Amino acid sequence: MTLITTTDHLAAFIDRLKGADYVTVDTEFMREKTYWPQLCLVQIGGPEEAAAIDPLAPGIDLAPLFELMRDERTLKVFHAARQDIEIFFHLTGSIPKPLFDTQVAAMVCGFGDQVGYETLITKLTPARIDKSSRFTDWSHRPLTERQLTYALSDVTHLRPAYEKIRRRLVKTGREHWLEEEMAILTDPATYRLEPEDAWRRLKVRTEKPRFLAILKEVAAWREREAQRKDIPRNRILRDEALVEIAAHAPTNVEDLARTRGLGGGMANGRQGTELLQAVSAALAIPDKELPRPAPRVETPQGLGPIVELLRVLLKMVSDENEVAARLIANASDLELIAADDDADVPTLKGWRREVFGEAALKLKHGRLALAVTGKKVKLVELPG
Incomplete structure (x- = not known):
């Protein structure tokens, strides 16, 4: 069992990986008490060996690891990579590249929507994974042998699984099907947590521009405060309190203190002062500069039956092509x-149009029909 706790040991391990076509990567982290994920362990699987790297070891410098993540000669293979990439992006300001996500690839290869690691490994390899250590405290030291065994299994079994998925992609000619999904994963904008955009994550019932302006300012304040203190945003102030402040627009300490979940102590302190400043800034914004909600796309009434037919077609196409339906279209796309006919949706572009979009338009216009033969649904071309 290899646990790396020194910079020299890490540098030697990374040096042995140079020239590898690919490595498998996973991380263990904690986030319950922090804003930023606390990296507790990094697992790397190479052609000949695998190791767990302890970022919490005293004095260790992760520079050799980050160098590997930036090395474009070696592919980095993750499963469900988004949170792992967020960690590397936060620590280094860059995204590991080149990158391959076996969860996304599995969707293309017919393993269903967002297939879990254990399920994928069970289907592609003879291995059986003990997940009993999944929810342990990865920040506690020393790590147990059982924890390390579990952690390393996440990269050792991923190697044969990746190779089988890769061969299947090449055989079916679907490698380019991954491009759009991978473009989202490798876009730095996916991982930038801009305080000015924090308000968009909140669910609200009103779309009044002045309300949204206040909500934007106070949500941005909370985000900056949470980042500065490195604690979860709801530990600063809950969503409901932000919405209430935006609705009532308090301009003095007494009014602010009436906000449920805030209280006089916070209202009278530094945070209360800054919240009132945020409200004041929002109230001073000219009407023409107020934030506006995204325009809603209203679908005409009476389209429900057509949408349901498209849903059946999507299920049929998904099964026939062994690709996750969610990767082809979602409910909004169908509506x-x-x-x-010219809706600006991915479903009507590229490979999605080839496997589903064209048939969807034909079905919509009566040039294609759905019929049941035995226990199967089939397509019937109609004259037109």
Whole structure:
């Protein structure tokens, strides 16, 4: 069992990986008490060996690891990579590249939506994974042998699984199907937590511009405060309190203190002062500069049956092509296609149009029909 706790040991391990076509990567982290994920362990699987790297070891410098993540000669293979990438992006300001996500690839290869690691490994390898250590405290030291065994299994079994998925992608010619999903994963904008955009994550019932302006300012304040203190945003102030402040627009300490969940202590302190400043800034914004909600796309009434037919077609196409339905189209896409032949949706572009979009338009216009033969649904071309 290899646990790396020194910079020299890490540098030697990374040096042995140079020239590898690919490495498998996973992380263990904690986030319950912090804003930023606390990296507790990094597992790397190479052609000949695998190791767990302890970022919490005293004096260790992770520079050799980060160098590997930036090395474009070696592919980095993750499963469900988004949170792992967020960690590396926060620590280094860059995204590991080149990158391959076996969860995304599995969707293309017919393993279903967002297939879990254990399920994928069970289907592709003879291994059986003991997940009993999954929810342990990875920040506690020393790590047990059982924890390390579990952690390393996440990269050792991923190697044969990746190779089988890769061969299947090449055989079916679907490598380019991954490009759009991978483009999202490798876009730095996916991982930038800009305080000015924090308000968009909140669910609200009103779309009044002045309300949204106040909500934007106070949500940005909370985000900056949470980042500065490195604690979860709801530990600063809950969502409900932000919405209440935006609705009532308090301009003095007494009014602010009436906010449920805030209280006089916070209202009278530094944070209360800064919240009132945020409200004041929002109230001073000219009407023409107020934030506006994204325009809603209203679908005409009476399209429900068409959407349901498209849903059946999607299920059929998904099964026939062994690709996750969610990767082809979502419910909103189907509604927009039902309303508009030229809807600006991915489903009507590229490979998605080839496998589903064209058939969807034909079905919509009566040039294609769905029929049941035995226990199967089939497509019937109609004259037109």
